[in-house]
Amino acid sequence: MFFSRKSNFSKVTTVFSIIIMLMMNITVNFAQEPPTIQLPPALDPKAAFQVPLRSFLSTVFRLSNDSYKDPFVSLAVNSAQGLQYSQVKFLDGLGAGSISLCLGLPGQSPTGTPNAGGLQTPFPPTTTAQIPRVILDPQGVLTFAANSSALTADQKNAVDLLYSVDQVSRGNYAANLLNLARVLTLIKNSASRDDVVINAVINETIKSLEKAYTALADFNANAPDPDVIYGIVAGALRQISSSSIASKASLNTALNILGIGYSNYLFNRLPINGTNNPVPSTRGALPAFTPNSPLSAAQANPSATFGPGVLSYLSSIGIQFFSTSNILYQVNSADRLQAAIVPLDNQTMTIFFTGSNFPPTSANPPQVVFSTIPNTFPFVRTAASVVAQRVQNFFAANASPRAAYLANLNNLIFGFRVLDSNPNLPSKVRIAVKDAIDTLQKAINGLNQSPAVIPDVLGLYNQVSENLDDVISGLLATTNRLDFTERQITALFTLATSTLPIGLINYYLRPVILSQV
Known part of the structure; x- marks a missing residue:
């Protein structure tokens, strides 16, 4: 067993x-x-979805085919014959992290909105709203950044158009960049002055974030390419991770904030069939760029902010005896819990709180991804x-x-x-x-x-x-x-x-x- x-x-x-x-x-x-x-998808998920998934990851997310192998891809198909989630283990499936894609529960879109007629969300997606919601674990953030190519010209133009008319999304994107600058400042302040190279890398990265933030603050300016700025931050965090200046906790905080950036301000803004269907919105001026200010409590210590609530939710579904110390939290720019990666006995349970509705309700049950065969023992x-x-x-x-x-x-x-x-x-x-x-x-x-x-x-x-x-x-x-x-x-x-x-x-x-x- x-x-x-x-x-x-x-x-x-x-x-x-x-x-x-x-x-x-x-x-x-x-x-x-x-x-x-031919078997229906629920009885042969790979025949139905393996090729479309590989094509989607390559053409939409621009992920290199060499960064993962088909045996390390799970495809979970529900009774409605729809792909409900997939998890891709990068490289050898052990030390390089993973990317989880949530396509929505039966009858719901990836964001939790009920589908017309209660239909299953199609895959591959036909609109931007149908793009799976993504959870990158900390190591997966770095692996994705190292193995993805630049946005195409059409993707850049569509993303730029969206951020030019949707000022609310523009402001949330900017808030994510400010959080990244603040966590990098926190890491720098914990480093020795003798760490010349790392300090220089952090300083240059914060300057890049400031330049991008300044562009976002000017609503008439083109928005910075999120793929480029997140790639710069990922490169810095990769160098930091190979040094000893950052604690595992502060590094994971930075990687989880960066994971939110990729998920919320890049992946689900990409065009499908030539458009991302931008919806105009307005907001007030952005606050000043203040990288030396502390992170909010929700960003800096999500375990203290959300841990009791996560424990209560897990208890409500029957999980009562496990350690909460290793739970990873991903908090969005509005300081709402978006995802949690929970270690269980022999696997992880990745929970995406649909619509960032936490605690979850009967109207918005969370989406769940198991990393392996689910062991029911934690529940039993x-x-x-x-x-x-x-x-x-x-x-x-x-x-x-x-x-x-x-x-x-x-x-x-x-x-x-x-x-x-x-x-x-x-x-x-x-x-x-x-x-x-x-x-x-x-x-x-x-x-x-x-x-x-x-x-x-x-x-x-x-x-x-x-x-x-x-x-x-x-x-x-x-x-x-x-x-x-x-x-x-x-x-x-x-x-x-x-x-x-x-x-x-x-x-x-x-x-x-x-x-x-």
Whole structure:
């Protein structure tokens, strides 16, 4: 078991590393694959979205194809056949950070606005409003900056036009630059005068930020290219990170502010199909550029400002026993919590607070990205029987979400049945596969009754998670190479990185919020 409570695997082992390890024990036998119809996206996310995602990252975000490999990309597709999130692990998937893309919960845009007719947000996006909301972890900020190319002329013109007519966005962009200057000043003040090179780098970077801020303060001037100014700051932070002058906390503060800059003032301002649909707005004059002033409390110490609220939210969804000391917070220019990266037992849970609505409400449940196969143990060990009953009551009273939940269980059982079709499975693996099928079939039968019999939602996902752990650990432990068809490999990867995470997010975490009084 590597992601359940019985796990013997290292906590830094990701599902991507596990899959690559499995490839050493598995031979993909294409000759065994009978002609079959194309699977829907929920059953084969990579066939539906891997090429479009790679194209989007390359053409819109200008990210080098060499900065990541396809095995280190997760694609989570929901029961509505829509891509709900993707996480890309840069380079080797371990030390170079990640970029998470949130496309919105079913029926919502990435910003939380309900879609017309309750439709799923399309991917690739057809408008700027449909561009996924992005969370770069601290190391991912530096990796992205080092592996992305300059904006195209058309992108520059569109971004410049937006900031020329949308003064509110222009002011928020400027506030982000001022926060960067202030955190760099904080780092410089903690350095020794003998750190001549680093001090010089910081001084030059603050001068660049001042020049950009001054341009933004003149509403008649062209806005500075955010890709250029953020690249300058990233270069400085890379040099600082290789020295010893900055504490990990202050460096992470700077990187999280820079991550907000990329997410809010570059990525979601880029044009799609030639336009970013700018909406004119006005505001008063910008305040003076004051890099020596302290950061606000929300920016300087988000743990103190938002930590108790994050702890309360996590407790409300059933997570009560874990350390909050390593949570990373990303706070926008309005000093509102936008995202949190929460370390759990064997993975991270990245939470995007849609519309920066924190604490989240039933009208704006947060978007969640799991870094690996979700381990339900952090939820199960709270023994939150009241929450479990509330989720069951929610599904009993709401037919549409119940149908989507049923679809997820059918997708899960499909994946295990594909695995069961392999005659070469070791006995331990076969037992786990059949146990998952039996457990899921019982729940499906109950949901198809009238009135529907609602299972213990979290308990069911916990059992399936443990079954999947046994499947993967059993495959890793085999001493003989196993023949798998391409579809069987697809089923294994999809269960681990899409169907099970989507189930836990959409049919446990989301109902917990939606059913709150």
